[in-house]
Amino acid sequence: MGKIVITGASGNYGRGVTDALIAQGRASDLILITRKPEKLAERAAQGCDVRYGDFDKPETLAAAVQGADKMLLISGTRVGARVVQHKAAIDAAAGAGVGHVIYTSFIGIDDPANPAEVRHDHIETETLIKASGAAWTMLRDAHYADAMILMTAPNVIPTGKWMINTGEGREAMVWRDDCIASAVAVLTSEGHEGKTYNITGPQLQTFREVTALMAEIIGKPLEFVPIDDESQYAIFDAMGIPRRPVDDLEVGGIPWNSDDMVTFGQAIRGGFLEICTDDVERLTGRKARSVRQMIEDNVEMLRSV
Ligand SMILES: NC(=O)c1ccc[n+]([C@@H]2O[C@H](COP(=O)([O-])OP(=O)(O)OC[C@H]3O[C@@H](n4cnc5c(N)ncnc54)[C@H](OP(=O)(O)O)[C@@H]3O)[C@@H](O)[C@H]2O)c1
Secondary structure, eight states: OOOEEETTTTSHHHHHHHHHHHHTTOGGGEEEEESOGGGGHHHHHTTOEEEEOBTTBGGGHHHHHTTOSEEEEOOOSOTTSOHHHHHHHHHHHHHTTOOEEEEEEETTTTOTTOOOTHHHHHHHHHHHHHHTSSEEEEEEEOOBHIIIIITTHHHHGGGTEEEETTTTOEEOOBOHHHHHHHHHHHHHSSOOTTEEEEEOOSOOEEHHHHHHHHHHHHTSOOEEEEOOHHHHHHHHHHHTOOSSOOTTOOBTTBOSOHHHHHHHHHHHHTTTTOOOOSHHHHHHSSOOOOHHHHHHHTHHHHHHO
């Protein structure tokens, strides 16, 4: 099946994909890119080819992708400013003759009216990949339920109020693990060239509904409080979260910038993320897991915050 090069291999998503492929006996087919190879020493010991590569140093990427047949380009973390990074990886792949690029994109990006800041990064990256000459597959992930619920909960449960600017908009949040399993399916089976998948959870829900579900399952009062964008910025500003992306920075357990998160809220409120598919099941053979199950599986942690 050939060699697979993975960018962002040391991150949450990259680790999940790598674990699954190693479990399938594919360690020696994997080329893992990182700025700090020592982070992946354990992977090297497992038989993976760990290589130095930095999106910000395009000259490092040509050697990093050499010999790969497919590239899983896991989108970078510098939201709003990462197209140039992705371009460096795509150019390197094209130069090395990598035949198929699989990219972790985001749902709802075709509509130019979608205010989500990530839209630009993803649509421009998809366009660059399509123009690169390689075969391509777009994995347009919905919001991760893990990110939206488990990482937010410690900040909202103690206050008894979930204050958020999503209005009555709905989205179908997905388990990151289901996104990872979908990516693994695309990497290890045939027929995905030229396809765009919308990797979503099984059900469209408002945050009012998610708040009620959380309250019911953890057995604590939690009120949904719709707020406007300025109030949402004020909450993040008070937490010390930067408006623009800062590399490798986490504030209050949150690694994102507020322009990113506030415009996500706008996108949800405007219905731009109201997309629900069975692509997880079509790719992996099992149903996408629900927000309810995510809360139930983490109930002890959520009760203790
Ligand atoms: N749909 C959603 O709700 C959602 C939620 C969260 C994230 N995401 C997307 O998923 C992506 C991966 O998330 P994650 O949680 O796995 O991220 P993460 O754990 O923060 O990992 C980030 C990865 O990016 C790599 N990286 C950062 N700067 C780099 C550079 N200059 N050159 C090369 N590599 C660089 C890091 O590699 P090294 O440090 O090893 O170099 C690391 O492996 C995110 O960027 C985002 O696009 C989507």
